[in-house]
Amino acid sequence: MEITVRDYVDTDRYPIDRDGTARDVLLAALRDTLERDGCAVQKGFVRSARIAELVQESDRVAVHGHRNFNRTNAYFTQDRADLPATHPLRRFYDRSNAFVPADHFGATSILRAIYNWPAFAPFIQAALGEERFFPYADPLADVILNLAEAGNGFPWHFDTNNYTVTLAIQNAESGGEFEYRAHLRTPTDENYPGVQAVLDGDTSRVVTLRLEPGDLQIFKGRYSLHRVTPLAGSRPRYVAIFSYVEEPGLVGSPERARQLYGRVLPIHMTRAGLRNDALVD
Ligand SMILES: O=C(O)CCC(=O)C(=O)O
Numbered sequence: 664m665e666i667t668v669r670d671y672v673d674t675d676r677y678p679i680d681r682d683g684t685a686r687d688v689l690l691a692a693l694r695d696t697l698e699r700d701g702c703a704v705q706k707g708f709v710r711s712a713r714i715a716e717l718v719q720e721s722d723r724v725a726v727h728g729h730r731n732f733n734r735t736n737a738y739f740t741q742d743r744a745d746l747p748a749t750h751p752l753r754r755f756y757d758r759s760n761a762f763v764p765a766d767h768f769g770a771t772s773i774l775r776a777i778y779n780w781p782a783f784a785p786f787i788q789a790a791l792g793e794e795r796f797f798p799y800a801d802p803l804a805d806v807i808l809n810l811a812e813a814g815n816g817f818p819w820h821f822d823t824n825n826y827t828v829t830l831a832i833q834n835a836e837s838g839g840e841f842e843y844r845a846h847l848r849t850p851t852d853e854n855y856p857g858v859q860a861v862l863d864g865d866t867s868r869v870v871t872l873r874l875e876p877g878d879l880q881i882f883k884g885r886y887s888l889h890r891v892t893p894l895a896g897s898r899p900r901y902v903a904i905f906s907y908v909e910e911p912g913l914v915g916s917p918e919r920a921r922q923l924y925g926r927v928l929p930i931h932m933t934r935a936g937l938r939n940d941a942l943v944d
């Protein structure tokens with residue numbers, strides 16, 4: 664069955680597949696918002712009448728989720744015994760979720776159809792103003808599903824990548840709000856006192872977003888501290904992640920594939936200059 668992406672993406676509201684003033688206006692607003700807030704949400708990017716199909720697709724692949732648990736600070740770095748216990752570098756939290764690797768989304772996948780849709784990547788690239796922007800060639804990681812349940816969560820952190828592109832598919836019964844404090848650090852100033860204040864509960868400049876199924880979020884998380892509030896209830900939270908990279912043909916390292924997806928493919932080994940016969944699962 665051929666998927667017509669325009670039946671899913673609300674191209675009446677978001678005419679990203681047609682050059683012209685409407686697309687230009689949309690992009691100009693998006694760029695302003697990203698510049699100011701580091702975050703832009705396109706509400707109802709996927710038509711509400713079609714969300715049930717995305718939930719079905721997610722339910723179908725959820726069994727393939729690879730669970731990740733770790734204890735981490737906001738920077739994903741090692742503990743620093745030389746610093747006071749209150750220092751942000753020493754504040755460790757449980758982080759857990761599951762990722763469904765990209766190769767479980769078959770030919771009939773709506774998420775993959777959106778990722779492959781010729782109008783999609785150029786729109787995201789223009790919104791971000793990135794000069795170098797290519798689809799991720801990693802067969803485990805280009806389009807993935809992030810699955811989190813009660814007891815799982817994303818505590819306060821800065822991302823190690825410059826931006827993320829996500830599509831909300833299903834919320835948990837409660838919790839799962841996306842909270843962020845924009846521009847809390849800069850490339851030249853870690854602003855540890857400011858980070859510590861947020862970790863200690865200062866919500867004065869924290870923005871809380873309740874994303875609904877179908878909302879597309881572009882988020883620049885390297886300098887904006889963010890978290891997902893704890894989840895509750897039996898329904899899992901589903902978020903799709905679309906990935907792009909700065910070099911054509913890139914794939915992730917074998918270590919990262921194993922850590923995030925629990926599997927390593929021959930392409931990860933050969934690209935890392937390793938022999939395939941060293942591949943053991
Ligand atoms: O699931 C989300 O909404 C965001 C999770 C997050 O911040 C991350 O994976 O870095």
Ligand SMILES: [Fe+2]
Pocket residue numbers: 820821822884889
């Ligand atoms: Fe993040």
